[in-house]
Structure formats: structure tokens, C-alpha cells
Amino acid sequence: MKHFPSLDGSRAIAAWFVMIYHFEHLVFRDFLDQSLLYSYAPFRNLGGLGVVFFFVLSGFLLTSILLREIKKKGSISYVSFQKKRALRILPLYYFSVLLTLASGLLLGDLFTDKSFWIERLLLYVFYLPNLAFVLFSAGGFPTQLWSVGSEIQFYLIWPMILKLCKEKYASVFFLFIACFVSFKLLLSYLVEVGLVVEFIDGVDSYKTALAYLRFCQLDCLAVGGVIALLVAREDQYLKLKAFLYGRKVQLINLFLIVTLFLLGVGGGLFDHLLFSVLFGILIMNLATGPKPVFTLEGRVLNFSGCISYGLYVYHPLVLVFMAHYYQSSELDFLYVPTLIIFISLTYLISYASWRWLEQPFLSFKKKIS
Numbered sequence: 001m002k003h004f005p006s007l008d009g010s011r012a013i014a015a016w017f018v019m020i021y022h023f024e025h026l027v028f029r030d031f032l033d034q035s036l037l038y039s040y041a042p043f044r045n046l047g048g049l050g051v052v053f054f055f056v057l058s059g060f061l062l063t064s065i066l067l068r069e070i071k072k073k074g075s076i077s078y079v080s081f082q083k084k085r086a087l088r089i090l091p092l093y094y095f096s097v098l099l100t101l102a103s104g105l106l107l108g109d110l111f112t113d114k115s116f117w118i119e120r121l122l123l124y125v126f127y128l129p130n131l132a133f134v135l136f137s138a139g140g141f142p143t144q145l146w147s148v149g150s151e152i153q154f155y156l157i158w159p160m161i162l163k164l165c166k167e168k169y170a171s172v173f174f175l176f177i178a179c180f181v182s183f184k185l186l187l188s189y190l191v192e193v194g195l196v197v198e199f200i201d202g203v204d205s206y207k208t209a210l211a212y213l214r215f216c217q218l219d220c221l222a223v224g225g226v227i228a229l230l231v232a233r234e235d236q237y238l239k240l241k242a243f244l245y246g247r248k249v250q251l252i253n254l255f256l257i258v259t260l261f262l263l264g265v266g267g268g269l270f271d272h273l274l275f276s277v278l279f280g281i282l283i284m285n286l287a288t289g290p291k292p293v294f295t296l297e298g299r300v301l302n303f304s305g306c307i308s309y310g311l312y313v314y315h316p317l318v319l320v321f322m323a324h325y326y327q328s329s330e331l332d333f334l335y336v337p338t339l340i341i342f343i344s345l346t347y348l349i350s351y352a353s354w355r356w357l358e359q360p361f362l363s364f365k366k367k368i369s
Contacts, residue, residue, distance in 0.1 A: 008305025009296025045266025059224020
């Protein structure tokens with residue numbers, strides 16, 4: 001696979017955004033007077049925007065891999081692709097589910113509403129943690145996996161779309177995004193007018209579907225695919241690429257990202273789609289631009305990017321144990337020492353996971369043709 005500059009650094013930044021957000025959320029929830037950032041309204045969108053950045057990155061990388069395979073072999077081996085994705089994602093995915101269930105049994109206070117325990121577990125087993133989060137708030141389960149579930153669902157359908165669309169990639173990509181956005185608009189309208197349909201007793205189908213689509217965010221992943229297509233077509237879209245690679249456009253794009261964040265944009269129905277376009281332009285320049293206005297390279301960034309999956313998955317569990325420790329002890333909460341311990345433990349566990357759980361499975365990818 002071709003190495004894109006600043007790729008690991010971009011992953012690291014996205015993971016840090018989510019980690020900082022969840023740490024501040026915990027501090028605000030349990031130690032209100034100690035919170036430094038959470039009371040500032042725009043900061044509450046930081047975690048969600050970090051995930052959107054992840055999504056655009058994933059869509060960009062996935063589509064780049066698939067387009068390269070089509071160019072090299074003339075087609076996509078769907079089974080081989082899914083095997084490789086499974087080796088990358090599923091070991092840590094299922095391990096985190098088991099680990100969180102074990103911690104729930106150990107702490108004895110994570111399993112709320114036990115009557116839905118089996119339903120939640122089944123949704124996690126079959127790659128629907130985002131639906132579990134919408135239906136049950138996923139109490140007792142690793143809620144952060146909702147975004148991993150969205151990526152898995154995207155990985156299942158996106159290769160088939162590329163395989164079937166017969167070179168009409170641009171039209172199909174935009175049609176996919178348009179259909180997704182239109183469906184969200186329709187559901188939003190039905191919810192707004194108060195129309196209620198219950199296919200399952202007690203579950204408002206339209207509200208649930210709308211909430212699921214907002215968490216699913218396949219449109220943001222598809223935007224990454226559009227950027228990958230733009231880059232992959234070396235002899236096409238030359239004027240558009242020259243425009244987007246321009247220094248002025250890069251600076252305006254960064255200005256818009258920062259300004260919209262400071263204005264608190266991020267909670268609206270299509271705010272994440274807007275940010276995904278801006279993030280896509282940013283990633284395009286960082287990964288493939290001839291003269292990016294800055295880069296995300298360096299030892300710390302590259303190392304953090306390598307273990308970013310673990311950072312994202314493990315940090316909520318570290319926070320759960322730290323909160324439990326403070327609540328069961330008489331120690332005073334100290335912000336800086338707690339933050340240092342949180343970061344250190346998360347990095348230590350994530351590196352151990354990458355070294356002894358993820359890497360052994362990834363070594364099998366070379367055997368898959």
C-alpha cells in the first residue's frame with residue numbers, strides 16, 4: 001500500500017480530539033469545578049468532529065486502496081478485501097467488547113437495564129454497535145465502538161458499489177451522498193411533523209432511523225471516497241485539483257474549520273457533512289498536495305497514529321476505572337496529575353495491544369492474495 005504523508009499524524013490528531021473531549025466530559029460530569037474546557041460550548045463538538053475526521057480519512061484510504069486494486073488487476077477481490085479488513089479491525093473490536101463486559105462484572109455497576117443485555121450483545125456481535133447506541137445507549141458495552149461499526153458497515157457496501165458502477169465512480173459517489181442526505185431530510189421532516197410509526201412496540205421507527213443515520217455517517221465516509229477519486233484520476237480534474245492545492249484555498253479552508261468550530265457549529269443535521277468536505281480538502285493537501293501549508297509528521301505523531309485505533313478504543317475504559325477509583329476513595333481530584341495518568345495508561349495499553357494483539361493478526365494479511 002502506498003504511504004501517504006501525514007496520514008499517521010492525522011490519525012493521531014483525530015484520536016487526541018476524542019480523548020481530550022471524553023476526559024473533559026468525565027471531569028465536568030464528576031468534578032464540575034475542575035473542568036477547564038467542557039463548559040465552553042464549542043468544545044462539546046470536539047469529540048464528534050474528531051470522529052468525522054477519522055471517517056473522512058477512512059473513506060479516503062479505503063477508496064484509494066480499492067481504486068489502486070482496480071487499476072492494477074482490473075477488478076476488486078471482495079472476499080480478499082474483507083479478510084484483510086477483518087484482520088485489521090475485528091480482533092481489537094471483539095477484544096474490547098469482552099474486556100468491557102469483564103470490567104462491568106468486576107466493577108458491578110456498568111450493567112444497567114439488564115433485560116436488554118442479550119439484544120445489545122447480539123447487535124455488537126453483528127457489527128451494529130451504532131444501532132445499539134441509538135436503541136439502548138449501550139450501557140455496559142463499549143459505546144465508542146459505534147463509529148467502528150459505521151466503518152465496518154461502510155467497508156461491507158463500498159467495495160460492492162465500486163465493483164458494480166463500471167467506471168462511473170464520480171456520478172455514483174455523488175448519487176450515494178445525495179440519497180443518504182435526502183433520506184435524512186425526509187426522516188427529519190417526518191419526525192418534525194410528529195408522525196409516529198412503531199414497527200416495534202415502544203420504538204418510534206422514524207426517530208430511531210434518523211438517529212441511526214446521524215450516527216452512521218456514511219455520507220462523511222463517502223466524501224473521503226470522493227477525495228480519493230479526485231486524487232487517483234491523475235489526468236482528470238486538473239483545474240479543480242490545482243485550485244484545491246493552492247495556498248490561498250488551503251488557508252481559507254483552515255480558517256473555515258477553526259471559525260466554524262469556535263462558532264459552535266457541529267450539532268446540526270448536516271454540520272458533520274460540511275466539516276467532512278473541509279476535512280477532505282485538508283486531507284487531500286496533507287496526503288497528496290505538492291505544497292501543503294503544514295504537515296503532520298514527527299515521531300510522536302507517527303507513533304500515536306500507529307496505535308490510534310487502540311487509543312480510541314481503550315481510553316474510555318481507562319476513564320471508567322479512574323472515575324470508579326476516585327469515587328471509591330477519599331483522594332482529592334487533581335486535574336494535571338489525573339490527565340498525565342490517563343494519557344500514560346492509555347498509551348501503555350494501546351501500545352501493548354498493537355504489539356501483542358493487533359500486529360500478530362496483521363501479519364496474516366500478506367498471505368491473502
